Each structure stands twice: as structure tokens, then as C-alpha cells.
Amino acid sequence: xxxxxxxxxxxxxxxxxxxxxxxxxxxxxxxxxxxxxxxxxxxxxxxxxxxxxxxxxxxxxxxxxxxxxxxxxxxxxxxxxxxxxxxxxxxxxxxxxxxxxxxxxxxxxxxxxxxxxxxxxxxxxxxxxxxxxxxxxxxxxxxxxxxxxxxxxxxxxxxxxxxxxxxxxxxxxxxxxxxxxxxxxxxxxxxxxxxxxxxxxxxxxxxxxxxxxxxxxxxxxxxxxxxxxxxxxxxxxxxxxxxxxxxxxxxxxxxxxxxxxxxxxxxxxxxxxxxxxxxxxxxxxxxxxxxxxxxxxxxxxxxxxxxxxxxxxxxxxxxxxxxxxxxxxxxxxxxxxxxxxxxxxxxxxxxxxxxxxxxxxxxxxxxxxxxxxxxxxxxxxxxxxxxxxxxxxxxxxxxxxxxxxxxxxxxxxxxxxxxxxxxxxxxxxxxxxxxxxxxxxxxxxxxxxxxxxxxxxxxxxxxxxxxxxxxxxxxxxxxxxxxxxxxxxxxxxxxxxxxxxxxxxxxxxxxxxxxxxxxxxxxxxxxxxxxxxxxxxxxxxxxxxxxxxxxxxxxxxxxxxxxxxxxxxxxxxxxxxxxxxxxxxxxxxxxxxxxxxxx
Ligand SMILES: Nc1ncnc2c1ncn2[C@@H]1O[C@H](COP(=O)(O)OP(=O)(O)OP(=O)(O)O)[C@@H](O)[C@H]1O
Ligand SMILES: O=P(O)(O)OC[C@H]1O[C@](O)(CO)[C@@H](O)[C@@H]1O
Numbered sequence: 001x002x003x004x005x006x007x008x009x010x011x012x013x014x015x016x017x018x019x020x021x022x023x024x025x026x027x028x029x030x031x032x033x034x035x036x037x038x039x040x041x042x043x044x045x046x047x048x049x050x051x052x053x054x055x056x057x058x059x060x061x062x063x064x065x066x067x068x069x070x071x072x073x074x075x076x077x078x079x080x081x082x083x084x085x086x087x088x089x090x091x092x093x094x095x096x097x098x099x100x101x102x103x104x105x106x107x108x109x110x111x112x113x114x115x116x117x118x119x120x121x122x123x124x125x126x127x128x129x130x131x132x133x134x135x136x137x138x139x140x141x142x143x144x145x146x147x148x149x150x151x152x153x154x155x156x157x158x159x160x161x162x163x164x165x166x167x168x169x170x171x172x173x174x175x176x177x178x179x180x181x182x183x184x185x186x187x188x189x190x191x192x193x194x195x196x197x198x199x200x201x202x203x204x205x206x207x208x209x210x211x212x213x214x215x216x217x218x219x220x221x222x223x224x225x226x227x228x229x230x231x232x233x234x235x236x237x238x239x240x241x242x243x244x245x246x247x248x249x250x251x252x253x254x255x256x257x258x259x260x261x262x263x264x265x266x267x268x269x270x271x272x273x274x275x276x277x278x279x280x281x282x283x284x285x286x287x288x289x290x291x292x293x294x295x296x297x298x299x300x301x302x303x304x305x306x307x308x309x310x311x312x313x314x315x316x317x318x319x320x321x322x323x324x325x326x327x328x329x330x331x332x333x334x335x336x337x338x339x340x341x342x343x344x345x346x347x348x349x350x351x352x353x354x355x356x357x358x359x360x361x362x363x364x365x366x367x368x369x370x371x372x373x374x375x376x377x378x379x380x381x382x383x384x385x386x387x388x389x390x391x392x393x394x395x396x397x398x399x400x401x402x403x404x405x406x407x408x409x410x411x412x413x414x415x416x417x418x419x420x421x422x423x424x425x426x427x428x429x430x431x432x433x434x435x436x437x438x439x440x441x442x443x444x445x446x447x448x449x450x451x452x453x454x455x456x457x458x459x460x461x462x463x464x465x466x467x468x469x470x471x472x473x474x475x476x477x478x479x480x481x482x483x484x485x486x487x488x489x490x491x492x493x494x495x496x497x498x499x500x501x502x503x504x505x506x507x508x509x510x511x512x513x514x515x516x517x518x519x520x521x522x523x524x525x526x527x528x529x530x531x532x533x534x535x536x537x538x539x540x541x542x543x544x545x546x547x548x549x550x551x552x553x554x555x556x557x558x559x560x561x562x563x564x565x566x567x568x569x570x571x572x573x574x575x576x577x578x579x580x581x582x583x584x585x586x587x588x589x590x591x592x593x594x595x596x597x598x599x
Contacts, residue, residue: 041137041196042167043187044283047174047204047253049246050239051216053292054205057263058171059529060290061283064476067501068282068469070167075133077172081106081125082225088121105226108241113249126172126179130186133168138196158449160456160466174202175250184258201279202260203287204253209265219527263287282473289481292525296348297479297502298487299495299521300337302404303330304541321433322425326406329541333518336539338410340520341487345392345413348485352390395482397475398489399423408489418478422471426493429462454511465511468497476501495521502531 044061046054058074065072085106110118150156170187174180180202186192188200207213221227221235230238253260259279262271267288275284306327326334397418398408408417431439440447443460450457458464472494479486488498492515500510502523515521518539523531 040165041198042165043133043137043170043183043198043200044167045170045174045180045183045187045200045202046172047180047202048206049173049175049250050243051213051220052205052207053216053266054173055171056292056529057203057205057287057290058169061167061169061286063501063504063530064286065167065282066504067476067507068473069466069507070165072167072169073133073136074169074171075129075136077126077129077170078224078226080128081122084121084125084128085110105228108238108245111242111245113245126182129170129172130183133170134187137166137168137198155449158446158458158460159453160458160464173246175246177251177255180253180258200259201275201283202253202258204260204262206252206262206264207266212266223528261287266291285477286480289477290529291481291483292527293483294351294525295483295485296344296525297482297523297531298341298344298485299498299502299523300407300487300489301495301515301517301519302399302401302489302491303327303333303407304517305330305403323402325402330403330407332541333539334407334410336518337407337520338413340536340538341394341410341413344522345394345485349390349392356390393484395484395486396489397423397478397486399425399491399494401425401491404489404491408487420475422475423488423490423494425491426465426468427459427462429459431459432462455508465493465497468494469507472497503533504530 044058046058048054055074055076058076062072062074082105106118109115110121113119150159170183174183184200188198207216217236217239221230221232221239227235227238253262256273259274259276261273261275261279261284264270267290270284270288272280272284303326305324394413394415395418396408396415397420398404400419400421401424404423405417405419428434431442434442436447446457446460455465458467475488476498479488488495490498495515496510496513497507499505499513499515499521500507503513505513516535516537518537518541520536520538522534522536524534526532
């Protein structure tokens with residue numbers, strides 16, 4: 001007899017039965033978040049043979065996580081190893097009265113697992129890095145500066161609550177089960193880490209693509225101090241030997257009780273085990289998005305609008321609203337931008353064509369090979385005669401504001417525009433469209449909080465800069481994953497936050513970044529995972545003759561700012577950034593009617 005309780009349309013509608021608390025489910029879910037659950041401290045442990053992009057991944061992770069407000073630091077065991085080796089060399093040199101400079105470089109034999117002295121030094125280097133890492137993870141956190149002095153519930157409610165956790169990245173090959181067991185024990189065991197709960201996730205980069213490895217090794221020997229005293233050929237031979245030594249002892253991760261992510265051949269495949277929370281929400285999408293392509297990203301501020309005439313008194317300033325369309329100066333900029341992007345697109349296509357031509361051209365003893373198979377949309381059988389035209393394509397992202405969409409609408413480049421509300425300007429809530437002076441009069445208490453902390457003070461009923469990070473996270477991931485040139489048309493506040501990412505400006509200082517009008521801010525990838533910036537002023541609207549829309553490129557100025565290393569220290573001096581800019585400069589630029597008060 002049929003059971004009347006069984007729903008007949010289960011396969012269409014599912015069951016309506018309320019989910020029961022189940023011991024089995026609880027156990028399974030607890031296991032899944034076991035090593036990723038702690039939000040206060042997290043260790044990401046890189047795993048992989050040399051030249052597999054571990055340090056690249058570490059730097060990209062650090063850059064993204066720091067931008068989104070986490071404290072993040074990379075501990076590269078290679079640095080400690082060079083120091084340990086240097087000290088050993090100095091001790092030996094002292095005995096032998098040898099005054100030559102020591103750099104701590106090690107040749108391939110040092111990485112032989114059957115070399116006990118070197119093994120000891122490698123373990124010692126890992127221990128030193130681990131000690132520093134745990135000390136950094138555990139240091140007492142000062143009270144969030146911006147929360148100091150806030151007493152009333154209203155004051156606290158006016159601020160974005162910034163909960164930052166500390167994430168350490170342990171960058172070494174970590175290539176054996178024994179080593180990873182040791183790392184896990186040191187970083188997470190309750191006995192050693194009593195009261196300091198720490199999560200741990202392994203990130204293994206696996207790459208067996210010979211063409212890619214060839215390029216990686218060439219990059220590696222050019223950049224690593226380990227090969228400073230060798231010729232290119234000697235260095236490549238030594239690195240290949242080092243890799244063979246590592247391969248003899250290498251054990252891939254296969255312990256499914258651990259939390260891990262495996263990345264295969266530039267994220268063409270990912271394997272994820274026991275991953276939960278922000279690991280699943282933030283880190284996995286990041287790892288999938290990064291690529292080593294040369295495509296530039298262009299950030300552009302939407303063109304100027306004219307606003308509408310004051311209804312009662314035409315002598316008063318024009319009223320500027322979010323829905324305004326481009327005015328004549330804005331349209332002039334759009335045309336100049338279209339011309340600039342056409343030239344950029346043609347230049348990028350030309351570079352791609354040249355690269356293809358080089359790769360397909362017959363070389364010594366290698367008639368057909370290419371390091372970029374699969375890149376061209378078509379078969380190229382005869383490099384000499386093939387039509388190597390690479391048509392350019394631009395991925396365009398814009399806010400949903402009419403002025404932004406109009407700025408990105410180019411007649412001769414009919415690409416789709418990805419209209420994204422996440423790129424809309426900071427929502428100024430109750431004070432939308434007001435001059436800063438007016439806000440100061442209406443709400444002096446809130447205004448004084450804004451002056452003290454323009455980053456985390458939320459506009460009543462609206463947003464603050466800290467809020468923007470949440471909605472721009474997905475945009476950054478989207479930009480990073482593009483393989484084509486990418487244009488982003490947005491507004492001052494959002495562009496400040498995006499520029500802070502590319503420049504690696506400490507995020508709380510983003511409010512001081514200047515975003516010039518009529519200018520394209522171009523970010524070109526550098527091989528280590530960072531970006532270089534150049535500013536291109538594409539038109540001068542002062543010269544605009546409204547009857548004649550011929551556009552002239554007035555200035556193309558290139559200012560390269562290195563992204564890694566010292567850049568962080570000197571970020572304050574980078575072009576367009578004025579760290580000590582007052583709130584008036586910052587929010588003032590957003591609120592004043594100078595250009596576009598809804599920006
Ligand atoms: N997921 C990836 N797979 C393979 N190569 C990558 C990946 N990501 C980046 N790369 C490339 O790997 C090259 C070497 O990078 P990196 O120095 O980070 O390697 P590594 O694994 O840290 O090497 P080593 O262990 O010798 O220090 C870079 O040229 C980078 O472009
Ligand atoms: O001791 P392990 O795990 O081999 O890792 C240390 C090594 O990792 C590297 O940084 C390579 O990533 C080497 O330079 C360094 O000596």
C-alpha cells in the first residue's frame with residue numbers, strides 16, 4: 001500500500017520536512033571546518049617543487065588579504081636558508097682567513113635529501129622561520145585605533161566594525177609528509193599552542209607542463225639570488241638538478257584528514273579538501289582567478305555631467321544627481337577615451353601577434369614547437385605565410401550610473417558592457433548630494449568623526465569606505481581572472497579602493513588617493529605577481545570647442561611604480577597619492593560640485 005506521507009513531487013519540489021539536527025551531519029561539518037574554523041589566526045602552508053609559483057601565490061595572497069583588511073605576512077624559508085648558509089660560510093671563511101663576500105647561495109647538492117649536513121641546515125632554516133611566524137601570529141593586538149574614544153552606542157553604530165584576523169603564509173617547498181606533519185604540529189597542536197587556536201591549510205601547486213616550466217625556470221634563475229654567480233646556462237642546469245633532487249623525496253598531499261587545496265597547471269584544475277568559511281568564500285575564488293597573462297587593466301573615472309538647472313533660481317549652481325547624463329565635456333572625454341583604447345588595443349594585438357610569430361617561427365632543431373599552444377583561435381601550420389592577425393577584445397566593466405555606462409559606450413568598439421552595481425559610488429545615505437560644509441552644519445558630531453576617520457565612518461543610512469571593500473572584492477577577482485584587456489569605468493571612491501589594491505597602499509590610506517579626471521590609469525602585470533602603474537591624460541576639456549568634436553591626445557605620461565618590495569614603504573610618495581590629504585580633500589572631492597558630487 002502506498003505511504004501517503006511520501007510527497008509525490010519530491011523530484012520537482014524537494015521535501016518540505018524541516019531539517020532535523022543530526023549527529024552524523026554535525027560530525028561531518030565539524031570535520032570540514034576543523035582546521036579552517038579559527039578566524040583569529042590562520043597559517044597557509046605552501047607546498048610544491050621549485051619553480052611552481054609558490055612565492056607568486058604567496059605574494060598575491062598577501063596582497064589581496066591585506067587589501068581586504070587582514071593582517072598578512074609571508075615567511076619565506078629560502079631567506080632564512082640563505083642566512084643560515086651565509087653564517088656557516090662566514091664561520092668557515094674566518095677559519096681560512098677568506099675575506100670574499102658571502103651571499104649564502106646554495107647549489108643543487110644542498111637540496112639532496114641524502115646530504116645530512118644540508119638537511120640539518122634546511123630544518124634549522126624552517127625552524128627559524130616557524131619561530132618568527134608564530135611570534136608574529138601571537139603578538140598582542142593594539143586596540144583598533146579608530147575605535148578609541150568612542151563611548152555612546154550611536155558613535156559605535158556610526159562606524160564600520162573592522163574585524164581583522166592574522167594570516168601567516170609559510171613559503172617553502174614543504175615537500176614531504178614528515179615536514180608537513182611537523183608544520184601542523186608546531187602551528188596547531190593544542191599542547192604547543194594552548195590558548196592560541198590556529199587554523200592551518202596546505203596549498204599545493206602542481207605543474208607538469210614542460211613548456212610552462214621552461215619559462216618559469218628562466219624567470220627563476222634571473223631573479224633568485226641563489227643563481228647570482230652563475231651564467232644563464234649554469235643556472236638553468238643547477239636549477240634542473242635541484243628539482244631532480246627534490247623530486248626524489250617529494251610526496252604529494254594525500255592525507256584527507258587535513259585541509260588542503262591543490263592547484264594544477266595554473267589553476268586549470270583545483271582540488272579542495274575540508275575547506276570552509278573565508279577559505280571557500282575568498283581564497284579559493286582568488287586562487288582560481290589569478291593568471292600570469294600580460295593583459296593590462298585600465299581604471300577610468302566616469303566623464304563629467306552638467307546637472308540640471310535649479311528649478312526656482314537659474315543663477316544657483318546646477319543640481320547634480322546620480323542619474324545625470326554626460327555633458328559636452330564628458331562626451332569629449334568619451335571620444336578621446338575611445339581613440340586611446342583603440343590605440344591600446346591595436347598595440348596589445350600587435351604584441352600578441354609578434355609573440356605568436358616568434359613562437360611559431362622555426363628555431364634550431366625545433367621546427368614546430370610553441371610555448372603557447374592553444375592560445376591562437378586557429379591552427380597555424382606555416383608560420384611564414386599564416387595570417388597572424390589577433391583581433392583585440394576588451395572586457396568592459398562599468399557601474400550602473402548612466403554617466404559611467406555612457407563613458408564606456410564606444411561606437412567603433414562595440415563590446416558588451418558588464419554593468420555592475422558593485423562599482424557604483426559610495427552611498428552617502430542621508431547626505432547624498434550635499435556639500436561637505438552643509439553636512440558640517442547639519443551634523444557636527446558625525447562630521448568630526450568623519451574627519452578623524454574617513455575610512456570607517458559610515459554615512460548615515462549609507463556606506464563608508466570599509467564597506468566598499470566587501471562589494472569590490474568580487475570585482476577585483478573578476479578583473480584578475482580576465483585574459484583580455486579590461487576597462488573599468490567607475491567613480492572616485494570605488495576607484496580609490498581599487499587603486500589601493502593595485503598599488504598596495506595600506507587600505508586605510510585609500511581615502512587620500514587622487515583619482516584624476518580625463519585620465520586613464522593603466523595597470524600592467526609584472527612577472528612576480530604585482531602591477532606597474534602609468535597615467536594617461538587623454539584629453540584637455542578646457543580646449544574643448546563644443547562645435548567641433550575632433551579629439552587630440554594631449555599627453556601620455558608614463559610613471560612606473562614598482563609594486564613589490566620597497567613600494568609599500570614608499571607608497572605614500574607614489575604619484576597621485578597624498579597620504580596626509582585632509583578629509584576635506586578626500587570626501588570634499590566626492591561631495592563638492594567641482595566635477596561630480598555624486599562620485
Ligand atoms: N599556479 C602556477 N603554476 C605554475 N607556475 C606558476 C603558477 N603561478 C605562477 N607561476 C609562475 O611560476 C614562476 C616561478 O614562480 P615562483 O618563484 O613563485 O616559484 P616557486 O615555486 O616559489 O619557486 P622556488 O621554490 O624555487 O622558490 C613565475 O614565473 C610565475 O609566473
Ligand atoms: O626546506 P624546504 O621545504 O625545502 O623549503 C625551503 C626552500 O624553499 C625555497 O624557498 C623554495 O621555495 C628555497 O629557496 C628554500 O630553501
